[in-house]
Amino acid sequence: MMRTLCVQVEKWPLKQPFVISRLAPMLHGEVVVVEIEQDGMIGRGECERADVFELDYPSVTATIEQARLAIEKGATRQQLLTLMPPGYARNAVDCALFDLEVKQAGTTAWQLAGLDRPPEPVTTVFTLSLDTPENMAAMAAEHCQRPLLKLKLGREGDLERVAAVRAAAPDTRLIIDANTGWSLAQLQDYLPRLAELGVEMVEQPLSPDDDHQLAQIDPVIPLAADESCLDRSSLARLKGLYQVVNIKLDKTGGMTEALALADEARAQGFEIMVGCMIGTSLAMAPALLLAQQARWVDIDGPLLLAQDREGGMRYQGSVVHPPAAALWG
DSSP: OOOEEEEEEEEEEEEEEEOTTTTTTEEEEEEEEEEEEEEEEEEEEEEEEEHHHHHOOOOOHHHHHHHHHHHHOOOOHHHHHHSSSSSHHHHHHHHHHHHHHHHHHHHOOHHTOOHHHHOOOOOOEEEESOOOHHHHHHHHHTTTTTSSEEEOSSTTTHHHHHHHHHHHSSEEEEEEEEEHHHHHHHHHHHHHHHHHTTEEEEEESSSSGGGGGGGGOOOOSSSEEEEEEGGGHHHHHHTTOSEEEEHHHHHSSSSSHHHHHHHHHHHHHOOEEEEEOOHHHHHHHHHHGGGGGSSOOOOOOHHHHOOOTTTTTOOOOTTOOOOOOOOOO
16 A cells, blocks of 8 residues: 655635734735545645744644655554644644545545534634724624624724624624733733623633633633643643633644544533634535534634635535535545
């Protein structure tokens, strides 16, 4: 048995700059696509090329190349868990192997994932980038027909931003993501007001190094761990601090670990959010399987692109429909 591994970098322009509190504005998405061919069948996976946007992150393509020989010799998804570190690079390879395994077995991705029925459409959030209150309100007004908006926050004036969005979209559900941008004092000050404004969840208010301070909080709104939740090894330190974990394939390092994390998180009493990085439908297709049992779903990556890849998933407003098997799974 011999496989062939192909690694490609792709750039996907964004409709408008994407801004979060801890990074420079993004003008395009950059992804790594992995294709693994064996016996005439090809499995594909996609991850964000994180080292372009987070300069201290190890090269995604180099990390894949370091594992090339083992992958081409037939490494399994379970072997990948020790062969490659968790994170972006392993996700692209793991999802490609998952897709290949589905094709080789003549089954479906939802069956391989252990679901008891085919995936159904889900409602995703639509993300508003961090901006002035006026500009975020204008964007909220433009998208006020969407059932759920996610606001990127994490700088001075955040309460004004939320209030402006709420006034512009009075009937829309809101969640917010501070991207580690707040202090404990800010969080304590903001939570009651956010509750009054109808915010139903706060994602990653503090830096992971400051998570222990959340023990002083009795949250009136559920708090979700994003940067603080990478894989199953994260759960022990999150207990009693967060009520929700945000599962992202690029953090877990693929479907294999993500499915195990979801099971373990539910068993420990956490609620589930499924998130994404900037990417095309190829990255969102496996996340849709994870999203079947999530309370909050954030797989709006293709909605932020100027154009999705050909044969991508169908987005009907904020409703995401399962992909065609030709795309993935």
